[in-house]
Amino acid sequence: xxxxxxxxxxxxxxxxxxxxxxxxYGIGSLGKAARKWIDFLxxxxxxxWQILPLGPTCYGNSPYQSPSAFAGNPSxxxxxxxxxxxxxxxxxxxxxxxxxxxxxxxxxTIGRKREGVLHKAFERFKGDxxxxxxxxxxxxxxxxxxxxxxxxxxxxxxxxxxxxxLRKRQKAALLSAGNxxxxxxxxxxxxxxxxxxxxxxxHAYANAKGVEIIGDIPIYIALDSADVWAxxxxxxxxxxxxxxxxxxxxxxxxxxxxxxxxxxxxxxKVMAKTGYDWWIRRxxxxxxxxxxxxIDHFRGLEDYYAIPYGAITAKDGKWKPxxxxxxxxxxxxxxxDRRVIAEDLGYLTESVKELVxxxxxxxxxxxxxxxxxRVTGEYRPFTYGKNxxxxxxxxxxxxxxxxxxxxxxxxxxxAMDYIGVDRxxxxxxxxxxxxxxxxxxxxxxxxxxxxxxxxxxxxxxPSTVCGRxxxxxxxxxxxxxxxxxxxxxxxxxxxxxxxxxxxET
Numbered sequence: 001x002x003x004x005x006x007x008x009x010x011x012x013x014x015x016x017x018x019x020x021x022x023x024x025y026g027i028g029s030l031g032k033a034a035r036k037w038i039d040f041l042x043x044x045x046x047x048x049w050q051i052l053p054l055g056p057t058c059y060g061n062s063p064y065q066s067p068s069a070f071a072g073n074p075s076x077x078x079x080x081x082x083x084x085x086x087x088x089x090x091x092x093x094x095x096x097x098x099x100x101x102x103x104x105x106x107x108x109t110i111g112r113k114r115e116g117v118l119h120k121a122f123e124r125f126k127g128d129x130x131x132x133x134x135x136x137x138x139x140x141x142x143x144x145x146x147x148x149x150x151x152x153x154x155x156x157x158x159x160x161x162x163x164x165x166l167r168k169r170q171k172a173a174l175l176s177a178g179n180x181x182x183x184x185x186x187x188x189x190x191x192x193x194x195x196x197x198x199x200x201x202x203h204a205y206a207n208a209k210g211v212e213i214i215g216d217i218p219i220y221i222a223l224d225s226a227d228v229w230a231x232x233x234x235x236x237x238x239x240x241x242x243x244x245x246x247x248x249x250x251x252x253x254x255x256x257x258x259x260x261x262x263x264x265x266x267x268x269k270v271m272a273k274t275g276y277d278w279w280i281r282r283x284x285x286x287x288x289x290x291x292x293x294x295i296d297h298f299r300g301l302e303d304y305y306a307i308p309y310g311a312i313t314a315k316d317g318k319w320k321p322x323x324x325x326x327x328x329x330x331x332x333x334x335x336x337d338r339r340v341i342a343e344d345l346g347y348l349t350e351s352v353k354e355l356v357x358x359x360x361x362x363x364x365x366x367x368x369x370x371x372x373x374r375v376t377g378e379y380r381p382f383t384y385g386k387n388x389x390x391x392x393x394x395x396x397x398x399x400x401x402x403x404x405x406x407x408x409x410x411x412x413x414x415a416m417d418y419i420g421v422d423r424x425x426x427x428x429x430x431x432x433x434x435x436x437x438x439x440x441x442x443x444x445x446x447x448x449x450x451x452x453x454x455x456x457x458x459x460x461x462p463s464t465v466c467g468r469x470x471x472x473x474x475x476x477x478x479x480x481x482x483x484x485x486x487x488x489x490x491x492x493x494x495x496x497x498x499x500x501x502x503x504e505t
Contacts (some may be wrong), residue, residue, distance in 0.1 A: 006339055006360055007387060008292075008441040012496040013048025013214065014041060015395065016447040017063070017459065018076055019105060022476045026098030026110045030198040031078030035205055040479045042209040044487035045497050049206065050214040050444050052395060052459075054199070054289070060465045061107045064218040064296065065263075067148065067225045069282050070140040072195035075114055081198060087121035104471040122190045131186070134193040140226075140285070145188035146174070147226035149181040158224040160241045167241060169229070199289060207291070210498055214341070214444075215290030217282070219297040220247045220263035227278075228264055234271055234278055235264040236306075245306040248314045249346060253374035258314025259463050260307055268323045276327055280334045292339035299344055301327055302355045324351075328359045341389050345369075348377065362442065365390040367435055368403055371415035380418070381438050390440035392431055392449055395459040399448045400428035402455030428452065436494040443496060450487060451478055 021028030021037055028034070041049055055066030056073045063073075082088045096113055099106040135141055150166060151159065159166075165173035178185060206213055221227050223243060228235055236244045243264040251258040271278065286293050295301075302324055307317035342361040344352060356363050365388050370379040384390060392400050404412060404427045412424060419430045428449070435443050448457040460469045491497050 006337060008339065008362060008389070010441055010495055011047035011498070012436065012443045012445070012491050013046050013050050014044075014447050014450065015050040015391070015444050016474065017052040017395070017470075018054065018073075019052075019063075019470065020447075020459075020472060020474050022474050022478075023078075024098070025079055025093065025096075025114075027075050027105050027107075028473070029076050029078040030195075030202045031080050034078075034202050036479065037474075038202075038206045038209055038211055040484055041206075041211045043481070043484040045491045045499075046211065046487070047496075047498050048212050048214050048292070048442070048444065050294070051216060053216050053218060057107075057470075058222060058224065061105075061470045062460070063216075063470070065222045066218075067151075067222060068140070068144045069217070069221045069225070069227050070138075070285050071144050071192055071226075072199060074118060074191040074195060075110055076198075077118065077191065077194050078198055079117065082118075082121045082194070087124045088117065089120075092120050093117045103473060103475075104468065105473060107471075118191055118194075119187065121194075122187050125190060131189060131193055134196065135189060138192070138196070140281075141189050141192050142185070143230050144226040145185045145192070146178055146181070147229055148188045149184035150177050151224075152184065153181055159229045160223065167229075203289065212291035213289075214292045214294060215286055216294045216296060217286055218263075219295060219300050220261065220265075223262065223264045231278060234267055234274075236267050237264060243309045246309055246311075247300070247304065248307045248317060249305050250314055250317055252347065253376070255463050257312075258307075258317065260311060260314050265304065265306055268321075268327075272323060272326060276323070276330045279327070280331065283331060283335055283338075287335065287338055292341065294341040294343055296343050297346075298342040298356065298361075299346055299348060299352045302349070302352045324355055325358050328355065332359075360387075362387045362389050362440075364388065364394075365438070365440060366394060366397065367392045367431055368397055368400075368407075371407075371411050371418065373408060373410045373414065381434055384438050384440045386439055386441050388440040389442040389444060390435055390438045391444050391446075392435045393446060395446070396462050398455055398458050399446065399453055400431050401449075401452060402458060404428055406455060433490070433494075436490055436496060443494075447474065448472070450483065 018028045021033045023029045023033045038049065053063040053066065054072050055063060055068055056071055057063055057065065058067055059065050079088060079093045083090060098113065099109055151157065166177060203213060232241060238244055245265050246260065247263040247265055248260040249258055301322045303319045304322050305317045306320050307314050340361045342356050342359060342363050344356050344363045345366065365379060365384050367381065367390065369375045370381060393403065397403065398406055404424055415427060415431065419434055421427055421430045432445065432449060435445060457472050459472055
């Protein structure tokens with residue numbers, strides 16, 4: 001029987017956002033530090049590097065709220081590489097104070113300084129033919145660049161508040177704006193070209209080392225995005241471009257008010273008539289960047305929670321049917337043999353479980369949920385099937401050390417009893433071992449958990465826009481041979497080594 005190329009073999013990886021990589025310029029980038037990180041993954045015998053969405057960030061600095069479903073984050077462009085290519089002088093970026101603290105990303109400072117530095121590189125760039133070739137290969141780029149140029153020219157005003165000719169995309173208004181903002185449009189295309197070129201080089205470096213990259217796409221996109229502005233008919237908007245409902249999730253044991261994400265909802269009936277063309281384009285683009293892909297909030301494809309626009313809480317939302325099996329069939333027909341991880345966490349009905357099974361995609365298991373007394377459903381490790389991906393916790397969870405201190409006494413006791421440890425201090429390391437032992441084909445562990453860090457290293461706390469969300473950074477001296485050897489040993493011990501045959505597929 002031919003192997004199922006949509007499945008993972010027994011293996012492991014580490015979750016670390018690009019933003020968290022160490023660099024002297026305030027935020028992770030695609031240069032030497034990223035290659036050093038890949039070298040570490042190789043030495044640690046890891047098969048995968050899982051990242052978070054790569055798009056530009058806006059409100060709250062969340063990678064899950066981006067002005068584009070296709071663009072890359074210009075903040076990740078490596079400045080040293082631009083210097084080596086003769087596009088920057090050292091004095092233009094080396095001596096700038098990129099952050100008020102080395103331990104956390106300072107988005108305000110980066111936002112003020114980086115665009116000016118990149119403008120200097122753009123002014124020296126002479127590769128017009130390369131830009132034109134990139135535009136031909138990236139049909140989304142010019143639309144995105146025009147959107148960003150207009151937005152910046154009027155003080156970052158949301159497109160829903162633009163004057164009607166631009167908001168309604170009247171041809172004369174678009175031509176006028178394109179001519180008036182010609183250089184700024186070209187600057188944004190230049191940044192996307194540089195991002196793409198540097199990412200492709202890093203991706204090739206990773207693959208050459210035997211490391212594959214798992215990307216991540218949010219199911220929803222931001223209202224204030226080039227995508228919604230360019231194709232408003234694909235979304236549930238009224239005649240004034242205001243959403244008739246927004247995305248979120250209902251109240252549960254974690255949040256009495258639920259979560260209001262604020263993203264516009266898709267008009268799935270319209271999308272079905274196009275053969276889900278926008279989604280197919282989005283996924284094809286993603287698979288040009290990554291070797292595998294996690295789709296966030298996969299359960300929203302079966303049915304989704306619609307909250308009235310302007311609601312403060314999610315209490316008055318309603319479940320509505322999503323595209324279900326029709327969507328999955330269209331995706332699999334257009335993109336066969338692609339590895340997709342179905343993020344099926346949250347409130348799971350039998351119909352959601354059926355959709356995940358129909359897709360054949362591996363589901364997600366979070367070890368912390370197995371012991372959290374607030375969680376309903378079965379998450380104990382002995383129930384995990386092979387076709388799944390197990391995490392001790394994700395970017396939305398506390399670190400293991402943090403969880404052991406912050407969880408209820410009953411939850412911690414439940415974990416200690418199940419795993420068989422006598423001291424709370426022993427529990428984080430024991431939970432790591434249980435994760436690697438699991439029957440799940442793929443185990444992915446936060447880098448913070450390998451480092452044994454506490455809640456100070458948490459990436460995100462859902463339903464909050466607190467000062468530490470999305471800001472943690474890996475220290476320059478955190479990666480060393482001893483840690484790599486320790487991870488490699490555990491990887492081999494539990495049959496996840498790249499040198500192993502991986503078991504049945």
